[in-house]
Amino acid sequence: MSGSRADIESAGGHTDMKSKKRKPNTAGRMRTGRKNSRDLMLMSLPAIIWYILFCYLPFFGIFFAFKNFTPKPGDSLFRNLFINSRWSGMDNFSFLFRSSEMPRILFNTLFYNGIFLVLGIVIPVFLAIFLAEIHSRFFSGFVQMVMILPYFLSWVIVGYCLYGFLATDEGQLNHVLRMFGASAVQWYQSPQYWRVILILTHIWKVTGYSMIIYLCAITSIDRTLYEGARIDGASFLQRVRYITLPMLRPTIATIFILQTGSILASDFGLFYQVPLDSNSLQQVTQTLDVYVYKALMTQANFSYSAAASFFQNVVGCALLIAANAVIRKLDRDSALI
Numbered sequence: 001m002s003g004s005r006a007d008i009e010s011a012g013g014h015t016d017m018k019s020k021k022r023k024p025n026t027a028g029r030m031r032t033g034r035k036n037s038r039d040l041m042l043m044s045l046p047a048i049i050w051y052i053l054f055c056y057l058p059f060f061g062i063f064f065a066f067k068n069f070t071p072k073p074g075d076s077l078f079r080n081l082f083i084n085s086r087w088s089g090m091d092n093f094s095f096l097f098r099s100s101e102m103p104r105i106l107f108n109t110l111f112y113n114g115i116f117l118v119l120g121i122v123i124p125v126f127l128a129i130f131l132a133e134i135h136s137r138f139f140s141g142f143v144q145m146v147m148i149l150p151y152f153l154s155w156v157i158v159g160y161c162l163y164g165f166l167a168t169d170e171g172q173l174n175h176v177l178r179m180f181g182a183s184a185v186q187w188y189q190s191p192q193y194w195r196v197i198l199i200l201t202h203i204w205k206v207t208g209y210s211m212i213i214y215l216c217a218i219t220s221i222d223r224t225l226y227e228g229a230r231i232d233g234a235s236f237l238q239r240v241r242y243i244t245l246p247m248l249r250p251t252i253a254t255i256f257i258l259q260t261g262s263i264l265a266s267d268f269g270l271f272y273q274v275p276l277d278s279n280s281l282q283q284v285t286q287t288l289d290v291y292v293y294k295a296l297m298t299q300a301n302f303s304y305s306a307a308a309s310f311f312q313n314v315v316g317c318a319l320l321i322a323a324n325a326v327i328r329k330l331d332r333d334s335a336l337i
Contacts, residue, residue: 064306065092092307101291109287112271113263115199120259121252123203124210129240131211132218144215147208155269158205162197162274189280198285202270210255217251218244253327253334261320264288264312288312 063081068088071080096102127147134140150158165172166187174184187193221243229239266287275281288308296305328335 061306062310064302065310066090067303068092069302088303092303093311096304096307096311101286104283105286105288105291108284109264109266109289111195112198112202112266112287113259116202117256117259117263119199119203120206120210121255124207125214125248125252127207127211128214128218129244131215132244133236144208144212148212149208150205151209153205155267155273158201158269159273159276162201163276166197188276188278191281191284194275194281194284198270198274201274202267205270213255214248214251217248221247249331250334253331254336257320257323257327257336260323261316263319264315266290268293 060078060081066088067081067085068091069081069085071077072084075084131140131143134143163171166174168174168184168186168188171184171187173187177184185193187197225243226239229243234242266289268289271285271287271290272293275285278285289312292305292308292312295301295308324336
C-alpha cells in the first residue's frame, strides 16, 4: 500500500510539473497569435481604408437618385444635396425608362455582357487545359506572358492601337484591302462591323488574365489522378471530362456568379475609348455606363446619372443572389454562400 501511495504521489508530482511546464507554452502561443493577428491587421489596414473611402463613404450618393439636385454656389455638397434640393421620389427613374434610347442601351449592355460571360469562361478554360499539357516550362511561360500582357494595357492605348489598323487613310487594314483591289472602308462610320470588333477586342484583352486563374486551379489538382487515369488507359479527352472539368467546377461557378452580378456593368473603356466616342457608332456602342457618363458630363445631370447607376447596382445584386441560389441548387459545394 505504501508503495502504491508513493507511486500515486510521484505520478501526481509529475503531472503537476508537466502542467506547470505547459502554462508558459500556452501563454507564449497566445502572445504569438496576438502578434500575428496584429501584423495581419496592419497589413490589411490600407485595403480597409481604401474600401471605407471609396466604397462606403460614397453611399450617400444614393440620395442623388431620389433628389432633384440643384446646387447653389458657395454651399457645401451636403447642404446642396440634403437642404437645397427637393425630394423627387421615383421621378428620375420614370424619366430614365421613358427615354427612347433606353431599350437600345439595355439591349446593348445585356447582349455584350451575355457574350462576354459565355466566351469569358469557355475560351480561357479551353486554353488553360491545353497549356497545362505543355511540358516545356519556357514555352509555357512565354505563352502566358504574351497572353496576359494585353490585360495591363489601358483602353486608351488599345483604342489608338486599333485606330492604327482601322484609320480610313493610313490604317493597315485599309492598305491590305487596297492591295487586293478593294475600296477602303470607313470603319468609324460603319456600325455594322463594330459588334464583332468590340467582342474580339474584349476577348483579346481579358482572356490571358482569366486563363491564368483557371491554369492555377488546374495545377492544384492532384497529379496522381491523371497518372492513375493514364495507367487505366484514359485518353486526353476522357481525363479532361472526368478529372479536369469536375475539379474546375467550383472556380467556374464562382466566376460565373460574379460576372452575372455585373451583367449590367459594362466596361466603360471598351465602349467609349475604343470607338473613340464616334457618334456614328452610338447605336452599337452605347451601354448603360456610357449613358451615365454622358448624362453627367454633357448635361451635368447628377440625378439621372445616379438613378441609372442605382438601378444598375440593384439589378446586379439581385442577379448575383439569384445566380448563387441556382448554383447552390445544382452543386452546393460550388456556391459562394
